[in-house]
Amino acid sequence: MTASTPADAVAAALDPAVVRDPGSYRDPGGFVYRRNGVLYRQIGPASIEEWNGFVASGLAERLIAAGRLVGHETIDISEAATPAAQAVIRPDPIEFISYPYEWTFGELKDAALLTLDVQLEALKAGWALKDASAYNVQFRDARPVMIDSLSFEPYVEGEPWVAYRQFCEHFLAPLALVARRDVRLTHLLRADPDGIPLDLAAELLPWRTRLNLGLLSHIHLHARAQRRYAANEDEGQAAKRARLDRTRLTALLTNLRGTVKGMDWSPGGTEWSDYAENTSYGDRATADKLRLTGQFVDAVPGPRAWDLGANTGRYSRVAADAGKRVLAFDIDPAAAERNYRQIRTEGRGDILPLILDVANPSPGIGWAGEERRSLLDRADPDVILALALVHHLAISRNVPLSMLLALFADMAPYAIVEFVPKEDPMVRRLLATRRDIFDQYTLDGFRAAAGERFEILREQPIEESPRVLFLLRRR
């Protein structure tokens, strides 16, 4: 039984106010859609019984109260997208939808632990997670929260965990690859929306990971078992008769949790992680830049700021202290990870570090290239901060200034941009090993490029430095 009949699909297609979420099609129990921009979740006939049971069980309430599951409001059925709807809820909004390939190691690990903790808590209450997709976790106030209220089904004593494989592919494999091989391997998540195939993970992991009981079991032997039973119908039938009592299932989940907990990665040794501490300019310049940034941020309306090239988040904090909700993007996973750890230590929820290469932002992936949206499609900041960033893109990546500023203008109505001229020691370093082909890379060149799309509201030299800070408003 499915939630949508062909007639429903027609009805939904005919209602211009309803836009079905392109990433919500896998579970026949229901789907997410927007009506006039507001996000709703419709529960269909296949899942209504489970849903009512889940709400009545008290588990939903406990998970929501603990901040582990996103809250919701029950809405009148007349708001449904299709006539097949049995119930409609309006989930509490999440400010920004981010994806696992944009998370730091610590964020992915926290999302994994949340998933297992929710599964363990559900199990105690007689429920189980029917999926364990990393895309079902989002960050709210810099903490992970599960967003799929329909992921719960009654636990049937004796049944193994259907989402075990998905958990290993979405969480354990990338965590192990970062912890034991290379942080850049999280890029594999961007290549495949279904996670990292375990045979690939097993092949990429160093041989010695077989000495770790958790990785040996959940990745290496798991991959081998998958290969052995693949496309073998008889053994597939045998698998469906596999039994696992609650005690052993709890032991498995506890072991999985211990394995995840044991995955560690220290953010050092990559390009920029100690950059903020090793800037090429002095204390006076830093103080002035902090002061000016604060002034400029104060002058900008709207709550959402995107700090591009945020490093460990020094200027993100300036924006956050001025009342903005900040996404702190950096290309360097180590810098973003340090920022995340610092934020968790401080207990603040107004900054979320994410990994981004501005010259290669996340594309749309999955079905029709729309299931997981591109970063630029999700971009809705009121202001962009681009401090100590432009020279890296313009010189190291050869991006012309006019293209750079056009991208900023496409993303936000305001931009705070620092121009670092060629006489700055940092730029001299970038140019040291290559021919200077950047005739346009001058203060006048920057003004001209900015002027194409922006009005220059403020232009302020930074004390004791050749750098200039601009406040720009889109025309």
Next chain:
Amino acid sequence: MTDLLLAYIDPGSGSLIIQVVIATIVAIPIFFRTQIARVIHAVRGDKETEPTADDRVDAS
């Protein structure tokens, strides 16, 4: 096991079988710990208590 047939994601035959094997192995120490605790409690004449999932989580 009809419920598994309703799962909307593919649990994978190999994944189901290996998880039973792994679960059985990792449950052995827990089983013995429980038995030993039971014996100790019996000797002392304490009231029997089962470790909760939380205890096991914290112990990991």
